Amino acid sequence: MMKVRIERIVDEALDIRSFRLVRSDGQPLDSYEPGAHVDLTGPTGVTRQYSLCSPPQDRRAYLVAVKKEAQSRGGSLALHEQVEEGMELEMGAPRNLFRLDPTATEHVLFAAGIGVTPLLSMAYRLAESGQPYRLHYFARSPEYAAFSKLLADTFADRVQFHYGVEPGDMDAALTESLSQAGSAAHVYTCGPAPFMNKVVEVAARSRSDDFIHLEHFQADPATNAGPVGAFEVELASSGVVLHVPADASLVDVLQAHGCDIDTECREGICGTCIVEVLDGLPEHRDNCLSNKEKAGNKQICACVSRALSARLVLDL
Numbered sequence: 604m605m606k607v608r609i610e611r612i613v614d615e616a617l618d619i620r621s622f623r624l625v626r627s628d629g630q631p632l633d634s635y636e637p638g639a640h641v642d643l644t645g646p647t648g649v650t651r652q653y654s655l656c657s658p659p660q661d662r663r664a665y666l667v668a669v670k671k672e673a674q675s676r677g678g679s680l681a682l683h684e685q686v687e688e689g690m691e692l693e694m695g696a697p698r699n700l701f702r703l704d705p706t707a708t709e710h711v712l713f714a715a716g717i718g719v720t721p722l723l724s725m726a727y728r729l730a731e732s733g734q735p736y737r738l739h740y741f742a743r744s745p746e747y748a749a750f751s752k753l754l755a756d757t758f759a760d761r762v763q764f765h766y767g768v769e770p771g772d773m774d775a776a777l778t779e780s781l782s783q784a785g786s787a788a789h790v791y792t793c794g795p796a797p798f799m800n801k802v803v804e805v806a807a808r809s810r811s812d813d814f815i816h817l818e819h820f821q822a823d824p825a826t827n828a829g830p831v832g833a834f835e836v837e838l839a840s841s842g843v844v845l846h847v848p849a850d851a852s853l854v855d856v857l858q859a860h861g862c863d864i865d866t867e868c869r870e871g872i873c874g875t876c877i878v879e880v881l882d883g884l885p886e887h888r889d890n891c892l893s894n895k896e897k898a899g900n901k902q903i904c905a906c907v908s909r910a911l912s913a914r915l916v917l918d919l
């Protein structure tokens with residue numbers, strides 16, 4: 604973690620503020636790949652992950668945008684109500700689970716609400732590199748659309764705003780938007796879980812999973828539902844076998860036995876706790892591994908996921 608200073612705060616939309624962050628020691632920041640996020644610790648000591656939405660090649664400052672959540676547990680609310688320009692925050696290095704596919708020849712970005720943030724950094728990169736792309740931004744109304752003036756001014760002919768689309772009309776709107784792109788275009792989406800689920804459903808009609816990329820801001824309760832059972836984990840380096848009872852998470856058991864595993868969100872969305880699986884069948888309950896990664900069963904999100912087999916062998 605490093606100290607950063609809030610250089611500027613801007614109201615970007617109703618309940619969405621952007622924060623321009625510079626290093627407190629005046630040094631340039633690391634460059635990052637579009638889609639990356641950082642851990643940011645606010646004045647209440649709560650750490651949350653926020654996507655970087657500035658031009659990725661600009662090392663003078665990072666821009667993050669924060670939506671004030673009604674159910675805030677101290678993260679977004681504190682950043683809206685307890686900080687001001689000039690204050691310092693703690694920030695981690697950029698990490699990325701949501702990259703532009705380097706093999707893609709065309710890209711379609713579907714954003715809803717605050718989900719526009721990682722897609723904005725992707726749009727900067729795609730515009731800079733001259734690759735074909737289009738950004739579709741869905742919001743309740745113009746007042747709820749963050750960065751709308753920036754998007755309209757900077758990416759004018761590449762951005763299409765969709766305001767007030769009713770849930771029953773979403774399928775048709777997404778289908779029509781996707782029909783403007785070639786069948787080999789890769790699809791990227793970020794926003795509320797029902798929106799992303801619909802994007803994935805529509806996109807999957809015309810392309811395989813490999814062409815569909817998404818990032819969750821919040822855990823989708825549907826992926827972490829259902830009964831949980833006990834299982835065993837074997838630590839490959841020592842052969843030690845640990846029992847994971849039904850009322851404990853895998854990461855808690857591992858940490859209690861001295862395994863060095865970092866956690867941040869503990870909700871299966873940030874990817875900090877991912878562990879390599881050498882044998883056994885994980886029961887994936889996270890929202891950060893891709894469908895392809897989940898199908899490969901070589902990784903597990905230790906904070907929320909469990910096991911379908913009686914034992915997992917972990918690369919620990």
Ligand code: FES
Nearest residue numbers: 867869871874906
């Ligand atoms: S701690 Fe964030 S995914 Fe496990």
